[in-house]
Amino acid sequence: MNSEGKNGLVSVVVPVLNEEKSLEELYRQIAAAFISTDLTFEIIFVDDGSTDRSFEIESKIAGVNPNVSIIRFQRNFGKAAALTEGFRMASGEFIATLDADLQDDPNEIPAMIGQMNGGYDLVSGWKKKRNDPITKTFPSKIFNRVTSWMTGAKIHDFNCGLKVYRHEVVQSLKIYGGLYRYIPALAHLSGFRVGEKVVQHRARKFGVSKYGGSRLYHGFWDLITVLFLSKYERRPLHLFGLPGIICFLIGFVISLVLTIRWFMGHWIGNRPVFFLGILLLIVGLQFISMGLLGEMIAFGQKKENTIIKSVSLPDSTKENACL
Numbered sequence: 001m002n003s004e005g006k007n008g009l010v011s012v013v014v015p016v017l018n019e020e021k022s023l024e025e026l027y028r029q030i031a032a033a034f035i036s037t038d039l040t041f042e043i044i045f046v047d048d049g050s051t052d053r054s055f056e057i058e059s060k061i062a063g064v065n066p067n068v069s070i071i072r073f074q075r076n077f078g079k080a081a082a083l084t085e086g087f088r089m090a091s092g093e094f095i096a097t098l099d100a101d102l103q104d105d106p107n108e109i110p111a112m113i114g115q116m117n118g119g120y121d122l123v124s125g126w127k128k129k130r131n132d133p134i135t136k137t138f139p140s141k142i143f144n145r146v147t148s149w150m151t152g153a154k155i156h157d158f159n160c161g162l163k164v165y166r167h168e169v170v171q172s173l174k175i176y177g178g179l180y181r182y183i184p185a186l187a188h189l190s191g192f193r194v195g196e197k198v199v200q201h202r203a204r205k206f207g208v209s210k211y212g213g214s215r216l217y218h219g220f221w222d223l224i225t226v227l228f229l230s231k232y233e234r235r236p237l238h239l240f241g242l243p244g245i246i247c248f249l250i251g252f253v254i255s256l257v258l259t260i261r262w263f264m265g266h267w268i269g270n271r272p273v274f275f276l277g278i279l280l281l282i283v284g285l286q287f288i289s290m291g292l293l294g295e296m297i298a299f300g301q302k303k304e305n306t307i308i309k310s311v312s313l314p315d316s317t318k319e320n321a322c323l
Contacts, residue, residue, distance in 0.1 A: 005093035005167030010034070010041045010113065012096045012106075013086030015079050019100040020053040026100055027061050027068070033106040039113065042067045045100075046086045049076035080180040087170040095170050099161035101204055108199045112164040121169050121192035124155055124184045125162035125199035147223060153188035155196040162199055178222040185226055236294025240287045248284025251277045 005011075012030055016023070027043065034041045045058045047070060055072055062068040071085050087095060094113050098104035104125070112123045130137050140159065147158050159181045169192055173183065188194045228239070254277030258268045268274050 007093050009092035010094045011090035011092035012043045015046050015082035016100045017048045018050045018052045022102045023057045030106040037110045044086045045070045046082040047072040048082045049073045080175045095165045097163050103202050104162040105200045120195040121166045122187045122194045123164045124196045125160035126157040126196045127201035128198045151185035153185045182226045237291035240291030244284045244287025247280045251280025
């Protein structure tokens with residue numbers, strides 16, 4: 001991926017999984033969205049192991065439109081992998097993402113880019129009025145409110161496929177598994193300014209949804225992962241140290257009291273609290289040890305990621321420095 005995006009170019013990244021009926025119409029809609037703007041665009045189809053004619057149609061579109069590129073996976077790796085590869089190939093100043101099922105309206109993209117001139121680094125679509133059954137909308141509302149509360153990202157729709165990013169944002173994102181649902185939260189926790197725009201949400205025209213009811217369950221664990229990585233990736237001892245110290249101190253106090261009673265002639269070998277004290281001491285030490293090992297790993301990663309930038313000084317400056 002280029003370190004800097006090309007000015008005025010919008011890279012439209014489209015993950016595709018078995019959407020053969022919608023692709024040609026989707027291309028026409030994306031092209032039409034940029035006709036009356038000063039922006040140029042490229043489209044990157046990321047075929048995530050489609051088993052229908054999607055790749056054939058993508059190739060047909062790319063064959064007559066040089067601004068269309070294709071990435072093809074040999075099997076289905078998931079949306080996070082598709083977005084990651086699309087981001088890697090994108091060269092635009094702005095990167096837009098949308099789903100291939102025609103439920104996202106490409107005409108929203110120029111307006112979302114315009115909104116970014118207000119200082120935003122990422123603008124996420126908000127499907128305020130959704131054309132989906134209540135079995136999808138109600139769990140989604142719970143998911144969005146909990147995520148907003150726990151991450152501090154004040155937006156209403158984290159999982160909308162329609163988003164626009166600055167180039168530097170996608171460079172910093174590390175997503176895998178189900179973490180693509182939390183891209184606005186990850187960007188917010190990384191210090192980027194995140195906004196949203198109400199967008200039109202259209203009913204699905206072809207095919208069926210690829211997502212089942214298990215998303216809420218998996219989403220909960222993905223949220224825990226996001227919070228852990230954002231707050232404790234660089235300081236794991238802060239997470240493991242507190243419960244470790246608490247357990248160790250409680251175990252130490254129990255053991256100390258029992259030791260004093262033993263010296264006073266009381267038998268303590270068969271008392272349950274004796275085994276509890278020993279267990280808490282061991283658990284506390286294990287927590288602290290895990291935190292210290294995590295700190296060592298994090299410190300090693302910091303050293304590997306350190307970039308030393310050499311600066312060439314003018315000759316006059318060098319002479320002054322020598323003096």
